[in-house]
Amino acid sequence: MSTAPNQPTRVLTVDDSASMRALLNHALASSGFEVHQADDGQAALEWLVVNDVDVVITDINMPRLDGFGLIERLRAGSRHADRPILVLTTESAPEKKQRAREAGATGWIVKPFDPDKLVAAVRRVAH
Amino acid sequence: MTSEEIQAIFFAECEESLAAAEAGLAACKAGTEDADTINAIFRAVHSIKGGAGAFGHVALQAFTHTYETLLSDVREGTVAITPPLTELMLRALDTLSDHVSAAQEGTAPPADAALLAELTAAQAAHAGAAPALETPASAPVPAPTPVPASAAADQGFDLDLDALLDDLAAPAPAAEWTLRLRPHAGAMVNGGEPLLMLRELVSAGGRVSECDWSLVPELDALDPFQGYLGWTLCLPADMTEAAVAEIFEFAGDDCGLAFGGDAPFPPARIVAPPAPAAVPAAPGAANPAPCAATQPPPAPPAGQSIRIDLPKLDRLIDAVGELVIAQAMLAQRLGSDGASAAEELALIETLTRDIQESAMAIRAQPIGSVFSRVPRILRELTQSTGKHVRLEVSGEATELDKTVIERLGEPLTHLIRNAVDHGIEPADRRLAAGKSAEGTLRLSAEQRSGRILIRVEDDGAGIDRARVFAKAVEKGLIAPDAQLSGEEIDLLIFAPGFSTAQQVSNISGRGVGMDVVRQNVKDLGGRITIESVAGKGTAFVLTLPLTLAISDGMIVNVGDQTMVVPLAHVIESLRPAPGDVKGLGARRQMLNVRGRFIPVVPLGRELGAAGCREYPEQGVLIVVDTEAHGQAALLVDSISDQRQFVIKSLDTHYRQVEGVAGATILGDGRVALILDVDGLVARSVAAGQLREAA
Numbered sequence: 001m002s003t004a005p006n007q008p009t010r011v012l013t014v015d016d017s018a019s020m021r022a023l024l025n026h027a028l029a030s031s032g033f034e035v036h037q038a039d040d041g042q043a044a045l046e047w048l049v050v051n052d053v054d055v056v057i058t059d060i061n062m063p064r065l066d067g068f069g070l071i072e073r074l075r076a077g078s079r080h081a082d083r084p085i086l087v088l089t090t091e092s093a094p095e096k097k098q099r100a101r102e103a104g105a106t107g108w109i110v111k112p113f114d115p116d117k118l119v120a121a122v123r124r125v126a127h
Numbered sequence: 128m129t130s131e132e133i134q135a136i137f138f139a140e141c142e143e144s145l146a147a148a149e150a151g152l153a154a155c156k157a158g159t160e161d162a163d164t165i166n167a168i169f170r171a172v173h174s175i176k177g178g179a180g181a182f183g184h185v186a187l188q189a190f191t192h193t194y195e196t197l198l199s200d201v202r203e204g205t206v207a208i209t210p211p212l213t214e215l216m217l218r219a220l221d222t223l224s225d226h227v228s229a230a231q232e233g234t235a236p237p238a239d240a241a242l243l244a245e246l247t248a249a250q251a252a253h254a255g256a257a258p259a260l261e262t263p264a265s266a267p268v269p270a271p272t273p274v275p276a277s278a279a280a281d282q283g284f285d286l287d288l289d290a291l292l293d294d295l296a297a298p299a300p301a302a303e304w305t306l307r308l309r310p311h312a313g314a315m316v317n318g319g320e321p322l323l324m325l326r327e328l329v330s331a332g333g334r335v336s337e338c339d340w341s342l343v344p345e346l347d348a349l350d351p352f353q354g355y356l357g358w359t360l361c362l363p364a365d366m367t368e369a370a371v372a373e374i375f376e377f378a379g380d381d382c383g384l385a386f387g388g389d390a391p392f393p394p395a396r397i398v399a400p401p402a403p404a405a406v407p408a409a410p411g412a413a414n415p416a417p418c419a420a421t422q423p424p425p426a427p428p429a430g431q432s433i434r435i436d437l438p439k440l441d442r443l444i445d446a447v448g449e450l451v452i453a454q455a456m457l458a459q460r461l462g463s464d465g466a467s468a469a470e471e472l473a474l475i476e477t478l479t480r481d482i483q484e485s486a487m488a489i490r491a492q493p494i495g496s497v498f499s500r501v502p503r504i505l506r507e508l509t510q511s512t513g514k515h516v517r518l519e520v521s522g523e524a525t526e527l528d529k530t531v532i533e534r535l536g537e538p539l540t541h542l543i544r545n546a547v548d549h550g551i552e553p554a555d556r557r558l559a560a561g562k563s564a565e566g567t568l569r570l571s572a573e574q575r576s577g578r579i580l581i582r583v584e585d586d587g588a589g590i591d592r593a594r595v596f597a598k599a600v601e602k603g604l605i606a607p608d609a610q611l612s613g614e615e616i617d618l619l620i621f622a623p624g625f626s627t628a629q630q631v632s633n634i635s636g637r638g639v640g641m642d643v644v645r646q647n648v649k650d651l652g653g654r655i656t657i658e659s660v661a662g663k664g665t666a667f668v669l670t671l672p673l674t675l676a677i678s679d680g681m682i683v684n685v686g687d688q689t690m691v692v693p694l695a696h697v698i699e700s701l702r703p704a705p706g707d708v709k710g711l712g713a714r715r716q717m718l719n720v721r722g723r724f725i726p727v728v729p730l731g732r733e734l735g736a737a738g739c740r741e742y743p744e745q746g747v748l749i750v751v752d753t754e755a756h757g758q759a760a761l762l763v764d765s766i767s768d769q770r771q772f773v774i775k776s777l778d779t780h781y782r783q784v785e786g787v788a789g790a791t792i793l794g795d796g797r798v799a800l801i802l803d804v805d806g807l808v809a810r811s812v813a814a815g816q817l818r819e820a821a
Contacts, residue, residue: 017174019137023181026128061170075317084318090177098379106318107377112180124327124374127320 008034009126012051014044014058014070015088020111024057027115028122041065045073048080055126056085057109060100068103075104084125088113130182137178141227144171148220155213165208168216169198175227186236187226193243194219197250206250215249218242302364305388305510306333306371309357311396313381316352321382325358327374332363337510341503342395353397357383359510388511392503440489447486448677448773454479455794487673492532494572494581495523497539501570504540508547515554515565516547522572527579531651531671535581538647538655542583542667543568545641550587550665560662562586579673584666590659592616599625610722617657621645652678654695654752670695680801681749682768682793683761685731686739689799691772691791692761696751696804700766708743718748718760725750728811729762730802734786740764751804759808774801786810 011033013024025035036053038044040062048056056074060067067087074080084106089096091110100108106125109118151168154160176191197216200206225237306328310321329335339357343349362371368386375382383393458472498520509516527535551557551566558564569584592613599605599619611619619625623642648655653671672678672695679694707719708727717724727748731739740746740762748760772791777784777800788803 016170017137017140017177019133019140019178020174020181022128022133022136026130026133061173063167063170082318084320088177090173090180101317101377101379104317111177112183121377124323125318125320125377127318127323 008032009055009122010034010036010053011055011057011122012036012038012044012047012053014038014041014056014062014067016040016059016062020059020088024118027113027118031115031119033119033122041067041070041073044070048074054084055122056080056083057088057122058085059088071104082127084127086121086125134182137182138227138231140178141175141231144174145220145224145227147171148223152213152217152220155208156210156217160208162202165198165202169195169202172198172223175223179230182230184226184230186239187230190223190226190236190239190243193246194223197246200250212249215245219246303361304364304366304386305336305390306360306362307357307385307390307392308360308375309339309354309383309393309395310378311354311381311383312352312398314354314378319378319381321354321378324374324378324382325360328360328362328371331366331370333360333366335359336361337506339392339503339506341499341506342397350398354395355397357392357395392507435489444486444490447483450479451483451677451771452773452792452794456796459794483677487528487677488526490529491526491673492529493523494525494527494532494535494579497532497535498523498570498572500536500540501543504543505547505568508544512547513553514547514551516551517565517567519567519569520571521569525572525574525579527671528673531579531673534647534651535671538644538669539581539583541641541644543570546583546585546587546665546667550585550589552588556588560588574673578679579669579671581669581671582666583669584664586664589661589663589665590617590620590657592661595619595625613659614657617659620657621655649695652693652695677771677773680770680772680791681766682770682799683730683747683749683763684765684767685734685763686736688734688736689767689793689797690730690734690763691799691801692749692751692804693788693801694769696753698750698752698758700747700749703743703748705744716743718743718750720750720758720760725758725760726756726808726812727760727762728808730807731762731764733807733811751808753805753808756808756812759812761802761804761807772799772801 009032011028013021013028013035014037015021015024016039021037025037028035036047036051038047041058042064044056044058045065056070058067058070065073071085071087074083074085085104087100087103087105087108088111089100089108091097097108107121109121148168148171151160151164151171154164172191172195176188176195179185179188179191194216197206201208201212206212219242222237222239222242226239228234229236308325310324313319314321325335335358337359339359340355342355342357344355349355371384371386375384383396385391385393454475458476461469461472501520502518505516505518508514546568547566551568552560552562554564557566567586569582571580571582571584573580596605596611596616596619599616599622600607600609602624604619604622604625605611620641621644623640625640625642645655648669648671651671653669656668656670657665658668659665680691681694681697681700683690683692703718709717709719709724711717716727716729718727727743729739729741729743730736732741743760743762746762746764747766748762749766750758750760752758772793774789775791776789777787784800786803786807787800788806789801790798791801793799
């Protein structure tokens with residue numbers, strides 16, 4: 001599941017907002033991550049069928065398939081059952097975080113995020 | 128990509144979002160909206176809010192937050208879509224558009240206070256009212272229900288609370304500090320990996336000082352999805368608790384954390400797997416025999432077990448107890464009739480004893496189950512005291528009654544804490560005394576003449592008798608000029624109210640004094656004694672019965688009564704020489720035991736037995752040890768026997784009687800009362816003092 005040494009950690013960012021994806025991409029790529037992007041949950045699901053990744057970062061509110069739906073589908077299969085998945089949330093309330101955990105997320109990133117904290121969170125869960 | 132370029136994407140996105148929201152609201156106005164329409168409007172506003180926060184457009188973010196709160200309720204169906212509401216949302220969209228332009232051009236944001244109030248009022252009003260009410264949104268609507276806490280709490284701003292917490296974190300502690308952590312099963316699901324958190328701590332300068340794997344079961348009972356392991360880490364002084372908490376934030380309460388050296392280890396949350404061994408399985412199926420070079424003789428599967436309800440077992444033990452009594456009665460009858468069937472009788476006696484032992488063995492469990500908890504207790508103690516202690520355990524296979532085993536944990540734990548805390552000296556003092564720096568704690572169990580001896584022995588400094596004596600005087604337990612032997616001084620630590628714990632540390636002082644330890648042991652029908660040698664160490668010796676159902680007792684005669692004194696209380700028995708007993712007042716007498724005076728309790732008078740001997744010189748004195756009043760001498764006419772007896776509760780057959788602990792049936796079929804020595808002596812001493820005062 002882990003990448004070979006010296007291989008950059010691969011991250012898939014899933015957000016329907018291009019600017020949010022750009023922000024994530026900027027922060028992660030400048031810290032040495034290999035970043036891929038998907039427009040929404042459905043696109044992410046399709047991309048993940050044929051591609052592999054180390055960490056998934058997903059927004060919750062998205063058209064077609066939202067973040068919780070994406071996590072549910074990924075956890076149901078065996079290939080991504082143990083994949084670290086972080087959700088992007090604007091809510092810092094503990095019950096919202098708890099909900100993310102219950103939905104199967106590994107962790108969360110509160111928007112707006114501090115790039116250093118984002119990178120730390122991804123490193124924290126990257127197997 | 129620069130920040131400006133990303134912002135440009137954001138503003139382009141805002142145009143798209145505004146257009147999407149406009150289209151959605153148009154559908155609302157036309158009455159053709161559905162769930163997807165509302166969701167799209169919500170998402171559009173939500174998206175603008177997210178970007179506004181990321182790029183620091185505070186006014187835009189605040190406005191979208193209030194707007195989003197209303198839309199969220201519309202989406203949930205708690206606020207109904209009405210023409211006035213659609214009107215309000217359209218006006219809000221116009222203001223939102225102005226906000227976006229202002230943010231893009233860096234001009235002052237539009238005035239939005241009145242509109243914000245309207246949005247909040249609409250949300251609040253509808254949240255409580257029936258959906259169909261068509262109140263004009265512009266009408267002054269007093270807000271009957273308060274704004275939901277979530278909206279009020281973070282009015283507009285998504286603050287990075289974690290960053291704030293970090294900034295506000297308490298000043299760093301002065302030295303390296305200790306963290307104990309124990310990930311539970313929940314920390315290992317959904318992509319969670321506690322190892323990464325450990326690594327993060329290590330890369331921040333922490334080091335693992337110990338791994339607690341005492342809970343790891345045998346391989347066949349191991350469930351890889353359970354959290355058996357715990358770690359103790361030394362963290363650098365500049366690492367704050369908040370920083371640690373952040374590392375474990377995702378694990379939430381699925382990873383137990385204990386900050387500081389004094390904090391106990393977070394308890395494990397191991398879910399026991401369905402016990403497979405309890406089902407009587409086909410031999411060899413559940414427990415495959417170990418591979419042997421020669422297959423043939425199918426060895427009996429080790430550890431095969433069957434689960435029995437405890438009450439069923441107790442009935443069996445009870446019946447066996449009756450059998451023991453019946454056998455004794457028969458032996459007595461036949462013995463007095465001339466021993467015509469001596470051979471057969473001996474056989475029955477042997478068989479009875481075998482049955483009794485087998486029945487007791489069913490309830491028996493190896494003491495190892497209690498001992499196995501000790502290493503962990505010791506590790507925690509060494510961690511918190513900084514003392515190094517080596518553990519030596521022997522006799523783990525010694526078996527005791529299940530009830531005794533269950534109730535032994537607490538006193539034993541306390542004795543071990545006591546030994547490490549008070550007994551074993553710090554390394555420097557040990558070296559100065561010519562000992563090895565590492566202390567030794569010996570824990571042993573053995574069966575000896577129908578009783579179990581458990582020793583908790585340390586090689587520490589021994590009991591500081593001068594200090595114990597001074598402390599007892601200070602506590603008013605003894606007179607300053609009391610003449611006590613060394614052993615008697617040692618025993619003072621068991622006196623209620625005596626505790627040296629708070630002087631030394633907070634480890635032993637957990638609300639349990641040594642008096643409670645002694646009481647626990649006595650409740651089990653046992654005794655605890657101390658062997659202490661200054662400079663060499665201290666040993667606490669627990670003498671416990673094999674079972675609680677059968678006990679050892681001294682059969683005594685008082686007048687026309689036969690009674691049983693539990694052997695656990697008896698220290699010695701003696702015939703007093705003339706002059707050993709001194710009168711004290713009109714009715715009280717004291718016995719001189721090697722220079723020390725203890726009260727004489729005339730059993731016959733206390734219990735109202737007829738025809739008993741009044742004067743100690745005519746009878747026998749049994750020196751007993753009691754819980755609250757130290758030693759006393761029971762005056763009885765004679766001692767007739769010392770033997771095992773089956774305890775029968777008086778409460779269930781009659782009622783509770785003061786001074787009587789229960790009853791038993793003697794070999795000759797008579798019922799004898801078992802004395803409650805503690806209660807009797809307490810009552811007698813109190814009555815004597817009253818008489819004296821009168």
